[in-house]
Amino acid sequence: MENKLRFGVFGGGSWGTALVKMLSENMDTVGWYMRNESAIRHIIKEGHNPNYISSVEFDVEKLALSANINEVVEASDVLIFAIPSAFLDAELKSLSVSLEDKIVFSAIKGIVPESGLIVGEHFHNHYNIPFKNIGVITGPCHAEEVALERLSYLTIACADADNAKLVAQALKSDYIRTKISDDIIGTEYAAMLKNIYAIAAGIAHGLGYGDNFQSVLMSNAIREMKRFIDRVYKMKRNINASAYLGDLLVTGYSTFSRNRLFGNMIGKGYTVKSAMMEMNMVAEGYYATQSAHLLMEKLEKKSKTPIINAVYQVLYKEKNPKKVFEKLTEKLD
Structure with a gap:
């Protein structure tokens, strides 16, 4: 063509x-x-x-x-x-x-x-x-x-x-x-959400969690992503397709991922401001976290997104990452 x-x-x-x-x-x-x-x-x-x-x-x-x-x-x-x-x-x-x-x-x-x-x-x-x-x-x-x-x-x-x-x-x-x-809406929300989950993966790595936990985190993240997207725009989609699961995995695991890097710095003790200044790049997941959290709160579905909630608590409420992720581990399966 x-x-x-x-x-x-x-x-x-x-x-x-x-x-x-x-x-x-x-x-x-x-x-x-x-x-x-x-x-x-x-x-x-x-x-x-x-x-x-x-x-x-x-x-x-x-x-x-x-x-x-x-x-x-x-x-x-x-x-x-x-x-x-x-x-x-x-x-x-x-x-x-x-x-x-x-x-x-x-x-x-x-x-x-x-x-x-x-x-x-x-x-x-x-x-x-x-x-x-x-x-x-x-x-x-x-x-x-x-x-x-x-x-x-x-x-x-x-x-x-x-x-x-x-x-x-x-x-x-x-x-x-x-x-x-x-699936224009679903793929766009997935592209936004995977950055939040990559921050979560980075925080976990910075805190010293290993590959075993990372796999559980990513497994829970794709299910959480499905719940979120279905709540916002329900249609027939395969959440395991490359645009959803594939994009989540590469952003959560890759050394090229700026959102994972940002999360890793937060997990190691950087403040949000200092991490952003040192990276000198925009971590889209930072802004997406607040928007996703507020949307689920508005829809009264916050309980369905424990990973997003945890990242929100760390980034926007300045909660201790170690304590927040200790609580998060009890909500994952």
């Missing part, structure tokens, strides 16, 4: 950089918005992102780089957002052009704090984009392994199968396999 639509990627981080690399395999031109003008100048001169997965070498003739979000929106038919959820609303406030005739895909694993919504719902409610033109790009897939061209898998979810297929076609290559799904 020949793809004549123009693609634009929004975000200059590791995942945005990986997405541009994937699209560049199949396209003559890829639009790329990042607000860091010095990074843009470096990419144009040196052919790689100086701040994230800098091993990726770009053919700069294929890149339409801009620090003006409106320029990239206007020049693109399909918009792929990879801006951390905590900063998305502020970036979108710079828009002066409409998104209503665009196809919008989220590669963001989090909740928009200002609205409390997953990214797809945020675009639908605040930018009048129909759900058939909104999609999700999810893993299991780490940007660092894309940079190394290690075989990776992506799930492309959209209510409109044709839109899902065109994005899947644009991203696939010798080292990227793609599949499509119609």
Whole structure:
């Protein structure tokens, strides 16, 4: 299937950089918005992102780089957002052009704090984009392994199968396999929740729990994820599929996982602020934890999510991780 639509990627981080690399395999031109003008100048001169997965070498003739979000929106038919959820609303406030005739895909694993919504719902409610033109790009897939061209898998979810297929076609290559799904809400919530569970895995590791406990934690996490997603949006889905269980496992166990790293630092005694400062990267699960906890509290289903509750107590109530996880171990099976 020949793809004549123009693609634009929004975000200059590791995942945005990986997405541009994937699209560049199949396209003559890829639009790329990042607000860091010095990074843009470096990419144009040196052919790689100086701040994230800098091993990726770009053919700069294929890149339409801009620090003006409106320029990239206007020049693109399909918009792929990879801006951390905590900063998305502020970036979108710079828009002066409409998104209503665009196809919008989220590669963001989090909740928009200002609205409390997953990214797809945020675009639908605040930018009048129909759900058939909104999609999700999810893993299991780490940007660092894309940079190394290690075989990776992506799930492309959209209510409109044709839109899902065109994005899947644009991203696939010798080292990227793609599949499509119609579970846009479930896959997006799963992408958000797995970051919380990766923080839990990191905290456990930092506290000295071993592989035996980690396996029990992940087993309970996938069941908790199913309960959460079914409560929010019930439909027929296989929670053991790659977009759910696979993404959870790679984020919970991989050394590339920034959420696991963040949790590990918390387990070792770092404060939230000091861990964030030392990482110098955004751990999406931090923001997702509060949103998920508040949603379950609102639905009066908090008792169904003991792992999320434990992470919330550590991150937002400043409870002692050791004591919180001692109590959590009694609730797992």
